[in-house]
Amino acid sequence: MRDSKRFLHPDAIKRITRLEMRARHVVEGFLAGMHRSPYFGQSIEFRQHREYTFGDDPRHIDWKLWAKQDRYYVKQFEEDTNLRATLLVDVSGSMRYGRGAMNKFEYGATIACSLAYLLLRQQDSVGCVSFDEKVRMIVPLRAKRNHLESIVQALEVSSPRDKTDLYPILREVAETFPRRGMMILVSDLFSPRDGLFRGLKLLRSRGHDVMVFHLLDDDELDFPFTGPTRFEGLEMPDIVRCNPRALREGYLKAMQTYLEEVRRGCTRNNVDYVLLRTSQPLDAALAAFLSNRLGMHHRNRT
Secondary structure, eight states, rough: OOOGGGGGGHHHHHHHHHHHHHHHHHHHHHTSSOOOOOSSSSSEEEEEEEETTTTTTTTOEEEEEEESSSSSSEEEEEEEEOEEEEEEEOOOGGOOOOSSSOOOHHHHHHHHEEEEEEEHTTOOEEEEEEEESSSEEEEEEOTTTTTHHHHHHHHHHHHOOOOOHHHHHHHHHHHHHOOOOEEEEOOOOOOOOHHHHHHHHHHHHHOOEEEEEEEEEEEHHHHHOOOOOEEEEEEOOEEEEEEEHHHHHHHHHHHHHHHHHHHHHHTTTTOEEEEEEEEEEEEHHHHHHHHHHHHHHHHHHH
């Protein structure tokens, strides 16, 4: 991957370096400001008991079962490997929007790279898929530290364009990554909700844990516009000129209805949902992810 940078334009190399350094800065700052989580690592799924035999690891003895039956049994596990996490990053045209320090695409790409860096520090396997109306780039699951460069470069060469249709994307992801793991969707979710919920349900039916980071700009959530304004579509050629004050109340009501529909749909499909403003500190995404990861651990241990 280092050699492949020779074929990139110098401006692209600068952008890649900035994204990689920003991700490292976010993670290192986040970890420095908190106590290390007691659990990042093993994703272990219990399968069955068997009677203890000489040479078995005593740590796997089920002491609760011993207290009931006065015999030693050890727990057998389906897998004893680190987490497999796939980052699904929306690069559709609507992700270009943003009037703050970063637009939605830049914010989402930084979240994805920060999570990748955090996971690779723990020897977890990380993959990445960028998409708009179709899958644009696929980075396979790897656990090596230098794998971060592959993910960063894949996101930097993905320029926001076209519309989003999430169901065929999530269906293709389910086929491409059949082994159970964690799917992390980073998107503004400007896509037909029926397709989104069908896709999430499909991923869950294949045994994946799913987490959604829903990214929206402050403008989209608060609609702060006042004077005569010209709105241009990012995924269609429409142009609307209007007095936004007359639209604000109806817009905000529609936005709340939309957000509630998305939340309910994620809850219904047992998907962890996090709404993020692009004005929020990036470590909010890391904190939400770690909270989810600890919840996965407790669910697997019970």
